Structure formats: C-alpha cells, structure tokens
Amino acid sequence: MWCSTTFDCLIKQFIWYKTTAFKLKKAIIIFSGGLDSVCTAVYLQPKFELHAITFSYGQKANQEMRMAKHFSRILKLKEHKIANIKFMKELYEKTNVLTNSKMKIPSKFDYSIVVPIRNAVFLSIASAWAFSKNAQLVAYGAHKGDEKYPDCRPSFSKLIEQAFNEGEIDGIRQGFRKKVKVWTPFIAGLSKSDLLKIGYKRIGDEIFKTWSCYDNTKIHCGRCESCINRKVAFLKARIHDKTKYENDFLDF
Numbered sequence: 001m002w003c004s005t006t007f008d009c010l011i012k013q014f015i016w017y018k019t020t021a022f023k024l025k026k027a028i029i030i031f032s033g034g035l036d037s038v039c040t041a042v043y044l045q046p047k048f049e050l051h052a053i054t055f056s057y058g059q060k061a062n063q064e065m066r067m068a069k070h071f072s073r074i075l076k077l078k079e080h081k082i083a084n085i086k087f088m089k090e091l092y093e094k095t096n097v098l099t100n101s102k103m104k105i106p107s108k109f110d111y112s113i114v115v116p117i118r119n120a121v122f123l124s125i126a127s128a129w130a131f132s133k134n135a136q137l138v139a140y141g142a143h144k145g146d147e148k149y150p151d152c153r154p155s156f157s158k159l160i161e162q163a164f165n166e167g168e169i170d171g172i173r174q175g176f177r178k179k180v181k182v183w184t185p186f187i188a189g190l191s192k193s194d195l196l197k198i199g200y201k202r203i204g205d206e207i208f209k210t211w212s213c214y215d216n217t218k219i220h221c222g223r224c225e226s227c228i229n230r231k232v233a234f235l236k237a238r239i240h241d242k243t244k245y246e247n248d249f250l251d252f
C-alpha cells in the first residue's frame, strides 16, 4: 500500500482494516429462540456474520418469539427479522399438533408432531434472503437426534441446497448471485448435547432461557417430546438443568 504521508497511510490502513481485513462471510440462520438454534448461532458466530430470521407460522409456542428477540440481542447478531407466515396455520389444517390447538401434544415422538415440510418452507424464504444479500450459508439447527424428522436429515438438506442453486443458476453463472450452502449441525455430526455444551460454554446460565416446549405455557411443560429431549440433552452433557418445568420427572 503506497502513501504520500504517514498520516494518509494510517488512514488508508484503517479503512482497509475496517472494510477488508477479518471481514466475515454472511450467513442466514433460521432462529426460533430454541436451544438448537441459539447454540447453532454460537457455533457459527466466530466464522460468519449472522443474519437471523424467526418464523411466526401459527405455532402454539409463542414464547419462542420472545426468546428469539432476547437471544438476538444477547448474541449481538448483525440483524434479526421476524417473518409473519401465520397463514400457514390455516393451510396446515389438522395435520399436526404444533399448529392445531385442539390436538394433544405427545410426550414421545409421534408423526403428529411433524409439520409438513416446515423446514422446506422456512429454508425457501431464508434462501431467497440469502441470494438477495449474497450470503453464502443458510443454517438451521437440525442435529443428529432429529433423524425422525425427514426435513432435518442431511439427505434433505443437500437436495434442497441443490434445488435452490439450480433455481438461481443463471444468476450464479453470470456473477449476480452467490451459491448458497444449506448447513445444519447434523451435517457436521453434532448432537443436541454437543450443541448444548458449545452454547453453555459461551452464554452460561442464559442457556436456560432458551425455549424448547411445544406448548403455550408460562414455563416449560416438562411433558412434551421436546421438553423430554431437552432434559435428556442436559443429562448427557452433564450440565445441571436449571430450566423450570411444570413436571420435573424424566421417564423414558
């Protein structure tokens, strides 16, 4: 770098440092405010500038939204958007317990918990945002324990990534768009308890404020499949679980 005077040189170096050096790549993260998405954000943050998106899709658990806002502040995410897609609740009809208020939430995995291609809906919107702002990664918090959910599996993530890039292939070839990579902790071989350890190390007791429950209760119900998975993950990670549950039992 050539400079006529020392002062000019310092200014130029400062501008270069601020604009070029250590500039992180952009990533879009689907951010529900739950344990998995918060810990995924912690995991990715050293390498990416994170732009988060939270979906309001008519789920019972509206505590999620409050916690998503809280953690986007705590983690100092670059940007956080809430996307209102509540009309999906009507389209989902009676397919699943998460959007249908009349159906009972099971405590063990049951296909009634599966919201039809929920991650495909979220990823389509998140990837449209990624292509628009030249983000190269679209992440969601699916992990090894989510095997029972077809749209959490790496086979699905890889196929939808391929489809998105094919859908923008001309823009990518001409240099208007950047290819996106759809990434999950599952692809990296991480389990829920692995994520928990990563998150706990960085945010400590704040982790107990993450919301996992499928129900719309004041504190975690402690009974639904998601609450049970949360309890088990804390046990496996050997972290004393300070989450307040309506039901503290662990029967599995």
Ligand SMILES: [Zn+2]
Pocket (backbone or CB within 6 Å): 212, 213, 214, 215, 220, 221, 222, 223, 224, 225, 226, 227
């Ligand atoms: Zn629950």
